[in-house]
Amino acid sequence: MDDPDALTGSDRRHYMDCAACQASNKGMADDARAAATMLSAPELKLDVETALKRVQAAPAAKPRFGFSLPVLRPSTRPMFAGLAAAAIVAALAITAFANILPLFQPKTVQPVPVTFADLQALEQLSAYGTLTWSTQPKPQIVLTAADAKAISGLDVPVVSKLPAGVSSTVTYAAMPGAVAVFTFDAKKAADAAAATGKSLPKLPSGMDGAKLTVTVGPAVVEVFGDMNASSGTNSSSQNINLPQLIVARSAVPVVTSTQVTAKQLEAYILSMPGLSPELAAAIRSIGDPTTTLPIPVPVEYATSSKVSINGDPGVALGDNTGLGSGVIWIHKTNVFVVAGSLKQSAAVDIARNLK
Amino acid sequence: MGVNLEVAADGRRRLVTTRDEAFEALFKSEYARVAGIANRVLADPQEAEDVAQEVFISFHRLHSASAQFAPAWLHRAAAHTALNRVRGRKRRERRELAQAPEEGSRTVDPQRMLEVGEDRRMVRAALARLAPKPAAVLVLRASGLSYAEVAQAIGVGTGQVGTLLRRAEAALRKEVTRGTSI
Numbered sequence: 001m002d003d004p005d006a007l008t009g010s011d012r013r014h015y016m017d018c019a020a021c022q023a024s025n026k027g028m029a030d031d032a033r034a035a036a037t038m039l040s041a042p043e044l045k046l047d048v049e050t051a052l053k054r055v056q057a058a059p060a061a062k063p064r065f066g067f068s069l070p071v072l073r074p075s076t077r078p079m080f081a082g083l084a085a086a087a088i089v090a091a092l093a094i095t096a097f098a099n100i101l102p103l104f105q106p107k108t109v110q111p112v113p114v115t116f117a118d119l120q121a122l123e124q125l126s127a128y129g130t131l132t133w134s135t136q137p138k139p140q141i142v143l144t145a146a147d148a149k150a151i152s153g154l155d156v157p158v159v160s161k162l163p164a165g166v167s168s169t170v171t172y173a174a175m176p177g178a179v180a181v182f183t184f185d186a187k188k189a190a191d192a193a194a195a196t197g198k199s200l201p202k203l204p205s206g207m208d209g210a211k212l213t214v215t216v217g218p219a220v221v222e223v224f225g226d227m228n229a230s231s232g233t234n235s236s237s238q239n240i241n242l243p244q245l246i247v248a249r250s251a252v253p254v255v256t257s258t259q260v261t262a263k264q265l266e267a268y269i270l271s272m273p274g275l276s277p278e279l280a281a282a283i284r285s286i287g288d289p290t291t292t293l294p295i296p297v298p299v300e301y302a303t304s305s306k307v308s309i310n311g312d313p314g315v316a317l318g319d320n321t322g323l324g325s326g327v328i329w330i331h332k333t334n335v336f337v338v339a340g341s342l343k344q345s346a347a348v349d350i351a352r353n354l355k
Numbered sequence: 356m357g358v359n360l361e362v363a364a365d366g367r368r369r370l371v372t373t374r375d376e377a378f379e380a381l382f383k384s385e386y387a388r389v390a391g392i393a394n395r396v397l398a399d400p401q402e403a404e405d406v407a408q409e410v411f412i413s414f415h416r417l418h419s420a421s422a423q424f425a426p427a428w429l430h431r432a433a434a435h436t437a438l439n440r441v442r443g444r445k446r447r448e449r450r451e452l453a454q455a456p457e458e459g460s461r462t463v464d465p466q467r468m469l470e471v472g473e474d475r476r477m478v479r480a481a482l483a484r485l486a487p488k489p490a491a492v493l494v495l496r497a498s499g500l501s502y503a504e505v506a507q508a509i510g511v512g513t514g515q516v517g518t519l520l521r522r523a524e525a526a527l528r529k530e531v532t533r534g535t536s537i
Contacts, residue, residue, distance in 0.1 A: 031524035038478045038531060039497040041398045044390055051390075051408055052382050056375075058412045 128189045134213075135179040141171060145222075148174035152218035157247050157336065158355040159222075163346045166224050166244045173221040177251065182212045184268075207268060219250035224340070245340035247354070252335050309336075309351050316344055327351045377420035382411060385426055389433045392498045396437035396482065398475040406437045427507040430500060434491040434508070441483040444476075481530035489523030496520055 015021050142148050145156040151174035162168060186208035224245040307316045307327060314329025317339075325347045326339030338351045389410055394403035410432045418425065482490050488509060495505045496516075505520075506513040 028521055028524070031521070031528050034528050035493060035524040036497060038527065039395055039482075039493065041394045041475075042400055044387075044394050044400045044403065046387055046390055046404070048383055048386050051386060051404060052379060055382065055408050055411045055415070058408075058415075 128192060129182055129184040130188070131180060131182050133178060134181050135177065138178070139173055139175040141173050143172065145170075145172060148172040148220045148222075150174075151176060152220045154218055154220050154249055154251070154334070156220050156222060157249050159224075159245075159247060159350055160353045160355055161350075162224070162245070163342060163350070166340070166342075169225065171223045173223065175217050175219050177215055177217040180214045180216070182214070184208065184210045184212075215251075217250055219248065221246060221248040245342065245350070246337065247350070248335075248337040250335050252330060252333055307348055309348070314351070316348055374420065378415055381420040381425055385429050386411070388426075388498065388500075389429050392430060392433040392494060392500075393437040395494050395498045396434065396441060396479065398479055402440065403437065406440060407433060410436055424507075427504070430495055430504065430508040431491065431510075434494050435487065438483055438487065438490055438494070441479045444479070444483075478527075478531055481527060481533075484530050485523065485526055489519060489526055492516065492519045493523045493527060 015025075140151055142151065145158075148154075148156050153176075154174075156172065184207060224247075305316050307314050307329075309327065309329045309331070312329045312331045314327055317326045317328075325342055325344035326337060327344075327347050328335065328337045329351065330336070336351070336354070338347050338354070340347065342350075386407060390400075390403050390407035393406035393410075394400055397403050397406065410429055413432065414420075414425070414429060418428065422428075482493065485493070491509050492505060495508055496502075500508065502516040503513050505516050511519065
């Protein structure tokens with residue numbers, strides 16, 4: 001009833017005869033006009049370049065080793081798919097090189113320098129198949145270590161001594177295992193090839209519908225720092241404070257494949273026409289001849305070095321901005337991460353003294 | 356997944372060697388609208404730019420510029436941050452009003468309020484007295500956002516925007532009348 005012109009047939013006839021409807025509509029129209037008039041504002045003359053420079057110069061806007069904690073916000077769900085695709089390609093490449101089938105379990109970690117273009121390229125993988133979750137990742141935020149253990153089945157690592165300045169307020173996130181399946185789709189691949197004007201190379205037998213299954217988690221994450229203390233004045237802008245320290249533990253990802261070996265699948269995808277050099281490079285570069293879990297190290301922002309955590313080899317990431325650092329290592333069948341706005345030596349120290 | 360996510364999430368954030376480029380693109384495409392929303396609330400171009408820049412800095416600190424929710428987040432944050440500033444201003448104004456009671460006794464015709472800065476401030480004070488959601492709906496729509504964009508920014512279905520808007524318009528009119536005839 002907002003707009004009499006939008007009425008049809010009997011509604012319109014009713015409107016023409018009904019004083020109440022007309023009055024109500026006039027009232028609404030008056031309100032709208034009044035609001036528009038009242039909310040007029042002086043003209044803005046913007047210098048976008050200058051404003052951009054000012055924003056970029058703000059110290060807080062520097063890249064830092066902060067985590068935006070995707071587990072905390074449902075709005076970041078689409079990212080899960082992207083990450084899963086990345087994990088799958090990584091797993092696929094590693095599996096292929098390691099040639100251990102049907103089971104793959106990384107035993108150590110290896111930093112791999114990557115650029116943003118590499119990661120973006122992984123999204124193109126969706127042109128060759130479908131990614132589905134057979135078990136959705138269901139991260140939950142809980143208040144106690146016991147709850148986190150109940151969900152994940154993992155003992156929550158205990159930080160024996162918190163560095164000065166790190167809040168003792170802990171938020172736990174926990175997740176049961178999740179299973180993602182990448183199914184190679186001959187038709188999609190043919191379409192992708194056709195888009196480049198070429199035909200698909202001959203399919204190895206059993207290739208169509210070949211599945212690569214990646215199991216991730218279960219996992220627990222401890223976030224130190226008061227996440228709810230709003231840095232703004234209202235909660236609506238979704239402000240959360242950056243965590244000071246994150247300690248995480250997860251079962252190592254496990255990859256299995258059906259019908260074809262992962263190496264065949266990888267080789268075949270690499271032979272596809274129209275495969276961008278970036279995606280090919282990403283698939284090749286992530287692979288490592290040993291059973292390693294690749295740690296993507298963004299070359300511009302971080303440096304990595306090898307460290308030993310109580311006998312297990314690990315990788316320490318230092319941030320060139322000096323604002324954060326992290327350590328990742330594998331102990332038995334679990335991956336551990338300690339990261340935060342800390343000095344690298346502090347992160348390594350926490351890692352070595354984790355109980 | 357937690358761990359992998361941490362690694363990957365961190366990797367993703369830091370992987371963005373083009374992160375700055377992505378942010379720059381987002382800034383250039385949204386700055387005028389974000390500043391426009393703030394200006395709609397504040398009726399003060401300079402303060403509006405302050406708010407817009409503050410909003411972008413917070414966003415940059417918390418999120419990736421390639422996030423799908425980026426524009427909606429920015430619009431909403433601009434409206435609420437600016438409204439909060441007006442609320443602060445309103446408290447100041449109330450003190451001033453108490454000192455000059457004769458000011459509050461006149462009535463104002465909304466149609467004629469346009470020209471005077473003082474009246475603009477009264478409208479803003481009335482806006483700040485509305486509940487946050489209707490206030491945001493009014494401001495976002497008046498800033499030229501489509502129903503769909505308003506809906507995304509305040510997190511309601513597109514179908515609800517029309518009703519919310521109509522109620523908010525009526526409420527604003529009532530608030531202005533009330534506020535100017537105390």
